[in-house]
Amino acid sequence: MTVTAKKILSWSLKAAILALAAWFIYHKLANKNSDLDHFKHFIANLDRTQVTFTISAVAVLMLLNWFLEALKWQYVTRKLIDISRWKAIESVFCGLTWAIITPNRVGEYGGRIMFLPNRKRIHGLFAMIVGGLGQNLVTNILGLIGVLWFIHxxxxxxxxxxxxxxxxxxxxxxxxxxxxxxxxxxxMVRVLNRVKxxxxxQRFFGIMARYHTTELLNILWYSTGRFAVFTLQYYLLIHLLVPQxxxxxxxxxxxxxxxIQSALPSLDIFDIGVRSFTAANLFAYVTTHQIAVVVCVSLIWLxxxxxxxxxxxxxxxxxxxxDRDA
Structure with missing residues (x-):
């Protein structure tokens, strides 16, 4: 393939990604009017300063959440290449644009590793898997503590x-x-090496064996920070609408x-429906204001x-x- 053909195809792919992302964003905003109306109804009698502070705090926490993820991405890729903090931030946000148009957010992997040099991209995929395993471990530990409390x-x-x-x-x-x-x-790497x-x-997935215990613990700290941010976002909004x-x-x-929502496979376009249904049924045990909780979930999702x-x-x-010139 000639350089010109590569450039044309590259720009075509970028345009397609942006078009799909734009359609998704428009579709979601166009269909969230009812939730926004419900939110306006719930906050009508609340102190405006408190409402403004809460929404602003949730938005700032969103930025903090993805900043922590960028730091974690920068950390796990140190085994491959030293990337700047800004490039880590760019790759994380670009991955999120890819994620909204792919099942189970798998596009997030592609969006990130494209910011790595060609020869490091597949290795970067397995480095990202290590980071994902850390996040999954934190979610399971704290989530199952919540499940046991809920059952008890x-x-x-x-x-x-x-x-x-x-x-x-x-x-x-x-x-x-x-x-x-x-x-x-x-x-696990040793087991995979036994499969002919x-x-x-092995030159690709072998990177997973290069993370030492201290490094794996550091990944868990980043993951715990993100989980804490998620939880605080939900707490602030739910406490605003259901203070009792x-x-x-x-x-x-x-x-x-x-x-629960981390374990449910979905396409982001349908994800909000799954989350809302799950939240409504779960919070039905603790409050009669399920609609308020669903509104909180929808706003945080958006x-x-x-x-x-x-x-x-x-x-x-x-x-x-x-390539670097495409």
Whole structure:
């Protein structure tokens, strides 16, 4: 393929990504009027200063969340190449633009690794998997703590003590195995090396075995920070609209909700419906104001997805699909 053909194809791909992202953003904003109307109704009698502060805080936390993710991305890629903090931020936001048009946000991987040199992109994919495993571990640990609290508070009387403690033992065993797997990723690499048709790709996935315990712990700290930011976003909005709920109730229910929604496969275009349905049924145990909770979930989803996707559009044109000159 000639240089000119590569450039034409590269620009065509960028235009297609932007067109799909623009359609998605328009579609979502056009269909969120009802949620915005509900939100206006709920805040009509609230102090305007408190409302403004809460919305502003949630927006700032969105930026903090993706900044932490950018720091984590910069950290995991140190095994490959030293990238600047700004390039890490660009790649994360660009990945979010890709994510909204792909199932299970798999496009986020492609959007990020395109900011790496050609020869490092596949390695970068496996480095990103390590970061994702860290986030998944934190979500499972805190989420299952929330699940146990939820079962103990609302379901234990129905299932009895024996079943409850069986669940506790199962959760403890599951988390033990999950931690064992995460802190021994090199064992997985050894297993893959024993598979004949996979062994030839060891030069790519072998990077996962190069992360030491201290580095894996640091990845967990970044992941825990992001989880805390998510939780605080939900707490601020839910407390604004349903102030009678206690801090513990909101936090533990949000922990449970975040675990459930992370386990449900979906396309981002349908994701808000899945989240709203899950939140409504989960929070039905703790409040009769499910509509208020659904509105909170919708607003956070829009803030955490639409704004970053718009920002990411600015960086799509910096992608290099073929080589550094494409």
């Amino acid at each position: 508070t609302y379901v234990r009387d129905k299932i009895g003590d024996l079943y409850f403690w069986c669940i506790v033992v199962f959760v403890a065993a599951f988390l033990f195995l999950l931690n064992l797997f995460y802190f021994n990723i090199d064992l 048709f996979i062994r030839k790709y 709920l206690s801090l513990l109730t909101i936090v533990m229910t949000v922990f449970t909700f975040l675990l 803030i955490n997805l639409i704004i970053p996707a718009v920002i990411g559009c600015l960086f799509v044109f910096k992608l290099k699909f073929f």
